Amino acid sequence: MEHLLRSWQIAARTGKYVGLADDQYESLFYLAMLSWVGCVADAPEVSALFGDDIEFRSDAYGVDLAGASGLRFFTGHAGSGASVSRRLVATASLIATGGRGVVEGMQSHCTTVSTMAHQLGLPDAVGDGLRQFFTRWDGRGVPNGVGGTDIALPVRLFHLADVVEVHHRLGGVAGAVDVAGARRGKQFDPTIVDAFCEIAPAVLPEIGRQAELHELIADDRTLRRSLSEAELDVALEAVADFTDLRSLHRAGHSRGVADLAAAAATSMRLPEDRVRDVRRAGLLHDIGLHGLPATVLDKPGPLAATEWERVRLSAYYTERVLARPSALARLGAIAAQAHERMDGSGYHRGSSGSTIPVTGRILAASCMFRALTEERAHRRRRSVKEAATLLRTEVRAGRLDAEAADAVLATAGVGGKRRTGPAGLTPREIEVLRMIAHGASTVDVARGLGIAKKTAGTHIERIYVKTGSSSRSTATLFALRNGLLDALDL
Known part of the structure; x- marks a missing residue:
């Protein structure tokens, strides 16, 4: 160190x-x-x-x-x-x-x-x-x-x-x-x-x-240089490209995951800053692989137990490395969730259900889909259709979030059916729920979405009825429990 x-x-x-x-x-x-x-x-x-x-x-x-x-x-x-x-x-x-x-x-x-x-x-x-x-x-x-x-x-x-x-x-x-x-x-x-x-x-x-x-x-004024948002994106893309060089089979993986996750997040109507965060987290999600020797990354056969433990630690390294510069800590918290699963079977934390925010769920589905369509030392690449089938299998097994997986598959051009959200919430109602959870009033919702105040009020009433909520705080808790919000934002 x-x-x-x-x-x-x-x-x-x-x-x-x-x-x-x-x-x-x-x-x-x-x-x-x-x-x-x-x-x-x-x-x-x-x-x-x-x-x-x-x-x-x-x-x-x-x-x-x-x-x-x-x-x-x-x-x-x-x-x-x-x-x-x-x-x-x-x-x-x-x-x-x-x-x-x-x-x-x-x-x-x-x-x-x-x-x-x-x-x-x-x-x-x-x-x-x-x-x-x-x-x-x-x-x-x-x-x-x-x-x-x-x-x-x-x-x-x-x-x-x-x-x-x-x-x-x-x-x-x-x-x-x-x-x-x-x-x-x-x-x-x-x-x-x-x-x-x-x-x-x-x-x-x-x-x-x-x-x-x-x-x-x-x-040191000579060394203290602030990056614009565009310059930060360029820097993170450089990190992504060099991370992928670590393995013979990963060229373009991080950029591919980042772009896929951002497009899926956009289709799910996440706010612009959340879409930006999930793309940047996608660029960085494999930075922890620098702690793994290439003999493990490109091993043609099954990993030994000790090798598998080193792979699991790579997600920890991702979070820990990015936590050191405070400006990247939020991105690291999202990036480290790329291998978490809804049933708790992922790594490194073994998070499950509502503890995985929507950004983490999107990143996990995007990473899995992209990886399946790439060659690896221990398996052949899957076709887009085969990868889609495997993703749906993971959803049915309770390991991937259904809404996130559908958004990823739709973005990749292999279907993904239109779903209602938890408790039957429509995409627009989920968008409104996220806004009121962050303190937006009815007037704020109307202004932010460019709709009439009466329409905004109707959306809020339906949200309360569908979720069984009686106030903004209980609606917010519902959103958190169902992965519709990132707890880091609240």
């Missing part, structure tokens, strides 16, 4: 002693934040070569990856987790090709994350720096031959900080200084190493002071 934030702080503090210019400070921050995002681009390939890609990258911090030590590391991890015969084949292939697959993976990492920086509208210096992420001072990195001062100063600073942060946590100041010295003139710029070793106790952050790092960003 907070590895990249602490690495950025080390690099920025060290930069003051080696001539980091003010206009490079912002580039250093974004370079640090995005540096390892590109690892999702080659996760399937890394997994095929070295097994658990998360474990592989973690182990790599302890080794200088060039020369004999690098060869021992790569061959020692080749085919990890596989049978002895497969490990031998993987090792032989790695040696025979000269590690070409590893190099190609690094190039893919750099190219894709540089593209993300461009998509986010960041300065060209950030994208250019990210393309040098796997270079080395001695020129033995990727691209081969690029080294020395041809590497941008922010990149050289981060190369050192990224490694010493890990060794600081594991071995204290001495551990950080030792690894810096050992790789001086090889992976790291000697000038930066010398400056760091002199001031290491002052530039290494205190472990456990996470709040301080977030406060540093919030207080």
Whole structure:
């Protein structure tokens, strides 16, 4: 946790002693934040070569990856987790090709994350720096031959900080200084190493002071940038696209779920802000998959019990990660419900019935439908008609909400019959019920829907009769119990 934030702080503090210019400070921050995002681009390939890609990258911090030590590391991890015969084949292939697959993976990492920086509208210096992420001072990195001062100063600073942060946590100041010295003139710029070793106790952050790092960003005018609603959508779409890269079979999944859920929510006449929320939650609903190794995500056979538990935890990771920036917490609460089921059989909370808001119900139906129509390592893709049949089966079994599933199927163009809501409420009456639950008067309802005050009053009377309510508060409770409202709004 907070590895990249602490690495950025080390690099920025060290930069003051080696001539980091003010206009490079912002580039250093974004370079640090995005540096390892590109690892999702080659996760399937890394997994095929070295097994658990998360474990592989973690182990790599302890080794200088060039020369004999690098060869021992790569061959020692080749085919990890596989049978002895497969490990031998993987090792032989790695040696025979000269590690070409590893190099190609690094190039893919750099190219894709540089593209993300461009998509986010960041300065060209950030994208250019990210393309040098796997270079080395001695020129033995990727691209081969690029080294020395041809590497941008922010990149050289981060190369050192990224490694010493890990060794600081594991071995204290001495551990950080030792690894810096050992790789001086090889992976790291000697000038930066010398400056760091002199001031290491002052530039290494205190472990456990996470709040301080977030406060540093919030207080820094250079880094504190507000996004417009349109810019936020672009940023979330970038997150969705990179999340889907984590698996060979998920390209376009998050965008597809988001658009389907938004269209279904619109057909159910949810307010515009709710439609926007469910689309954004759809973009983010699988972000927790970054906590799963590709060996689990793309496993061709049944998952073991421990692997299945890791999958269930991915929904928790989604909610927890998005809860950290308070501006995204609401979206995280919706996104984490993509795998909940009405009968309580879903994950991660095992929520059921009225505890799942309508946005969560729509997202769950949208995610299931979209996933069924996509290929997976353990099954073939279903046709739209087959997916629709399976969705209706889930409704009959009590696992999916009928109204949400119908809206999704109608949006997807495979039917979905027109239904009345709970207690026989019409779509217009549900719309009015949502409004009065949020405190709208009869006049407010009439004005908001562009109808006569008398018509609005008639709708309210019918709502009270159908739901057995005698006041706004009891009608609101009915709406909550039946998933017509999001409790987070009240």
